[in-house]
Amino acid sequence: MRRKKTLTLEPGIFAKVMGHLDELNIKIIKEIKIIGPRNLSAIARNINAPKRTVHSRYVRLRKDKLLTVRAVPEYHLLGLINVVVLSTSPLRSMNKAKEVLAKHDYLHEIMECYGAINGLYAWFTIPIDRIKYFEKFIATISERGIIEDYRIYYTSNFKYYLPNFRYFSVRKRNWRFNLERFVSRIREEKIVEEEFEEPEYFRIQADYLDIAIIWALEVDATTRLAKIAKREGVSRSLIKYHYDEHVDETLVKEYMVDFPRFMPGTSNRLLFVYNFRRFDDLATFAGVLRETPYVVSMAKELRRNVLFAVLDVPVDDLGKLLKFTASDLSESFGIEKFMVMFLPPESYTWKPLPKDNFDPNRGWIYREYLPL
Template sequence: MADLKAIETLAFYGPRNISKVSRKLQIPTETLRKRIKRIYSQSFLRFHVNVCHANLGLVTGVVFAEAVPGYENVLLDALKINDFWTFLGRCYGMFEGCVGIFPIPRERCCQFEQFISEIERAGLARRIQVFWTSFFHPTPVLCKWFDERTKTWNFDWEKWIKEVKSADANSLPLLAEPEVSVKADEIDVFLIKELEKNAAVSFKRLAEKLGISPQLVGYHYYRHILGRRLLESFRVTIFHFGEDSEFSFFIFNFDEFEKLAKFTSTLLDKPFVKTLGKILGENKIYAYLYFPRSEFRTFLKALSKLVREGILESYYYVIQDLDNSAREIIPFQCFKEGRWVYNHKGYVNLLRKFVVEKRLIEKLAHKVHSKVEEPAKTRILMGKTATTN
């Protein structure tokens, strides 16, 4: 429990605020440093940042793409042609395909949808959906549902169902549609992309990369990045449910906003929630969730009960293929003179060229396969003739 509490508090205050975290936990700073070092050595622990895309002038699109059978990896490569992806991965479950996260310049959302439609028209996907979301990341509450006495996790789904029914339906600020505008300059965007890789990187190291003074880095960090809320929160990556666990993507549908608000409010402090997002203009929630495998089916049973009781209208999900997933930093190279450069024509042309090349390769492979099979068939026919004779 002490380790989980330390990680939870660091995720709230950030890895730079070791002194504040130590005071909050009421332990010496040096003891905390040693504990973090030990956790690093014994498990996969990383600290990153969650970018507030809206304050960078970006709207976050979540893409669910059902692949044409046999074209799953081709579909993944096609999606990577667009520079603005920050997550792409294979998935399976209710369909086999890909899931992607694309923060897109607000004025280019229609062009991005055209790019996605081009992939579908090319025959690489059976169906592709783009959900524009108010992306947000709840601060992880890792200690909740953990039994200190037995050292085990206690997933009380019946209690959670009751919590959903009795939750406060008052509108959450997180569910409001965000105001989207660029509040950053080029130095800010460069610093953000470095913080995405390592939230604890020193100002000195950042200054060396930019060729500016550590004092100027500090000014941009405190006055711009924190002052203008270019960062939403800190993200901690740790597999707190152990190796036998998995990540999944959900879309939850509701017939009323009030029910959506109740449901969402109960997820904000749960240890299995990684990311949430209100689908703009619809009574839908996107969720990126993390479970022990033994609890996933039990969660689905809880969802089914919420459907039967009229709280949740419907849902669907896919499970992340961890062996075929990748994260990327914001496309800082596309931010120039205070605005994002989105090369729509370039992406479409690259996509069309990519599709043509893939089809040529398939044709050549088919010809080679046919030539290999031909002598084999001839030998079989000759053998049959010899036997007949």
């Protein structure tokens, strides 16, 4: 009998038709978000699946570029503060501006943005005692015409989210999320507020080996401790001690778990920046976004009622989302104003912690970088 051809046999077709989101893979993704990817045996036990199957699924997803998992540091415990810079840039110098910003030692990620601001979205993690030097750097490249107008925001750590799989049909491999019904329903339901921690202090509570471990887990969350030990020229037992006692659940409390949520070409990645009248309104609205399939990450501007939200929004829902945000949601959740920018995924660049800038005795070394 001729073997029936299935979509999962071809990785390209597999990705395009959302085949990567079958029931078992969704369970694996959810569990990775809860406990991280480093103990696949525990994940297998928790979801009652064979360890070998879980391992092969995880390897296959990563090999096919359908799953990215990175450690998310607690930056304030490393003496670093999150800084988001939104800048406009002349089209003729966009590439130059991106190149200059990307060369900064403490850049974390950068993307082009188009919409309320046409230019660049850049996220830095800056040593807390070098903020003035960083502000000088941004002012200088503005004076030199590399960027034009710019806005600087100091934010909490970004929190990463999985889409609400309650709205996903495993059988049909599609989302059944109706935005109109959702907006009507949330007016009647009690929403659990999202929590955003504003650090009480920014202080280095790590040594060089801790930084080296975090750097490795940002690059690849499943990096073996023995590999880190070999690179740093120390014993595995010493690295394991630092990981168990300093890093796990202290310096790293969560993992970014990213994967294609929608069919290729049918959604846009967007950055929304919302201003609220009160913090309670911000926390409640963030709780609303958390319940959708859209939300990727969120952060709050420190000491201000401003919410940053990165969303993946299907093309068919974008107009409705903007309309509801400008009317119904603004009225219900105290949104004073908002702006939205399209983030082209092909323009995305990121870097892990600059571990080579960490001195065991002096802490973070900040090199004043000013382009010619």
